[in-house]
Amino acid sequence: MIDLGSGATAPLVIAHRGASGYRPEHTLAAYELGVRLGADALEPDLVCTADGVLVGRHEPEIGRTTDIAARPEFADRRTTKTIDGVAREGWFVDDLTLAEVRTLRAVERIPDVRRRNTLHDGRHPVATFDEILELRARLSAEVGRPIGLFPEIKHSSWFAARGLPIEPALVDALDRAGLNRPGSPVWVQSFETANLVALRGALRTGLVQLLDDHGAPADLTAAGDPRTFADLATPAGFAGIARYADAVGAAKRLVDPLLVSEAHDFGLSVLVFTLRNENRFLPADLRRPGPDGEWHDDDFGDAFAEAERYLRLGVEGVFSDHPDTAVAVRDALTAATSRGRGLSG
Structure with missing residues (x-):
C-alpha cells in the first residue's frame, strides 16, 4: 500500500497534470485545484530547459500547451526534432532558457474537447519544479494532510543525450525540499x-515503473532489448521491476484482475492511468448522449462507473484529470465497504 504519511489506507486519487480537466495542464492553478477537489496527490511531468531547470510540461514540444506559436520573437525557433524515433515539429523547451520560458503562458491542450478551459488560456505561466514543490508544502499545511507528489521524468534518454539529464536536477530539488527520505510522500x-534502476541508489522515495498499452520503453529499444511494455506486464516482467521499483503505473486498458493479482504477488502496488470524464476517453458502453440524442466528444459520460470498475479491482490508486469524480467514487466505495455492502447496496 502506498502511504503518503497520513495513515490513510483508501486508494489514492492522483490529480493527473493537476485538475487538468478544469484548467490548462501543469499550471499551479491546475495543481491547486486538484488538491481543493480532494486529490491525495499531484502528478507533474518534468522536462528540462536549455539552462538545466526542470519545469512542468508533458513533452519537450511546447507549441500545443503554451502560447509560443503566437509569439513573433520565437518564430525562428520552430524546428523539427526526432524524439524516441518519432519526428516532431514545433517549439522545444530545451531550446529555451528559463527566462524565455517564463515569458510564455499556458493554453488548453485539447480545446476541441475542453472548450471551457480555454477561458484560462494566457492566464498562467509555466511552473518550475521548485515552485511545484513549494505549492505542495503550502497546500499540505493549509488542508492539514500530506499531499503526495508523483513526478514523472519525461524522455529521460533523449534529454540525457542532449546534455540535459533530468535525474540529477530532480534528486537535487528533492534534497533541497527535504523530501528525499524514507517515508517521503x-x-x-x-x-x-x-533511469529508475540508477535512481534506486540515489533516492529514498518510492519509484514507479510506468507501463503503456503499446510500444516499448525507449531505453530498451535503443539498447536493442526486444522487450515491450506488454512483456513487462507479466509475472517475469513484474519480477524484474520489483528489484528496483515499488509500484507499477499501468494504462487502463492493461488493467484487469489478473494484472493486479500478479503485480501484487511481487509486492508491487498498482496505479491506473488515466481517468477522464469526457466521452472521447470513455469506453463505448459508458458514453452518454447530449440533448440531441447523439454522444459528443466533449460531453461527460458515466465516468463514475469507470472509476468504480478500476477501484473495485483493488488497485492502490488512480490518476484522474477530474479528481473530484474519482474522489466521490472512492469515498462512496470506502463508506459502503465499512457498512458491509457494495456501492449499490
Missing part, C-alpha cells in the same frame, strides 16, 4: 527503466 515515475 514522493513517488518518482518513468516509462523508461534504466
Whole structure:
C-alpha cells in the first residue's frame, strides 16, 4: 500500500497534470485545484530547459500547451526534432532558457474537447519544479494532510543525450525540499527503466515503473532489448521491476484482475492511468448522449462507473484529470465497504 504519511489506507486519487480537466495542464492553478477537489496527490511531468531547470510540461514540444506559436520573437525557433524515433515539429523547451520560458503562458491542450478551459488560456505561466514543490508544502499545511507528489521524468534518454539529464536536477530539488527520505510522500515515475534502476541508489522515495498499452520503453529499444511494455506486464516482467521499483503505473486498458493479482504477488502496488470524464476517453458502453440524442466528444459520460470498475479491482490508486469524480467514487466505495455492502447496496 502506498502511504503518503497520513495513515490513510483508501486508494489514492492522483490529480493527473493537476485538475487538468478544469484548467490548462501543469499550471499551479491546475495543481491547486486538484488538491481543493480532494486529490491525495499531484502528478507533474518534468522536462528540462536549455539552462538545466526542470519545469512542468508533458513533452519537450511546447507549441500545443503554451502560447509560443503566437509569439513573433520565437518564430525562428520552430524546428523539427526526432524524439524516441518519432519526428516532431514545433517549439522545444530545451531550446529555451528559463527566462524565455517564463515569458510564455499556458493554453488548453485539447480545446476541441475542453472548450471551457480555454477561458484560462494566457492566464498562467509555466511552473518550475521548485515552485511545484513549494505549492505542495503550502497546500499540505493549509488542508492539514500530506499531499503526495508523483513526478514523472519525461524522455529521460533523449534529454540525457542532449546534455540535459533530468535525474540529477530532480534528486537535487528533492534534497533541497527535504523530501528525499524514507517515508517521503514522493513517488518518482518513468516509462523508461534504466533511469529508475540508477535512481534506486540515489533516492529514498518510492519509484514507479510506468507501463503503456503499446510500444516499448525507449531505453530498451535503443539498447536493442526486444522487450515491450506488454512483456513487462507479466509475472517475469513484474519480477524484474520489483528489484528496483515499488509500484507499477499501468494504462487502463492493461488493467484487469489478473494484472493486479500478479503485480501484487511481487509486492508491487498498482496505479491506473488515466481517468477522464469526457466521452472521447470513455469506453463505448459508458458514453452518454447530449440533448440531441447523439454522444459528443466533449460531453461527460458515466465516468463514475469507470472509476468504480478500476477501484473495485483493488488497485492502490488512480490518476484522474477530474479528481473530484474519482474522489466521490472512492469515498462512496470506502463508506459502503465499512457498512458491509457494495456501492449499490
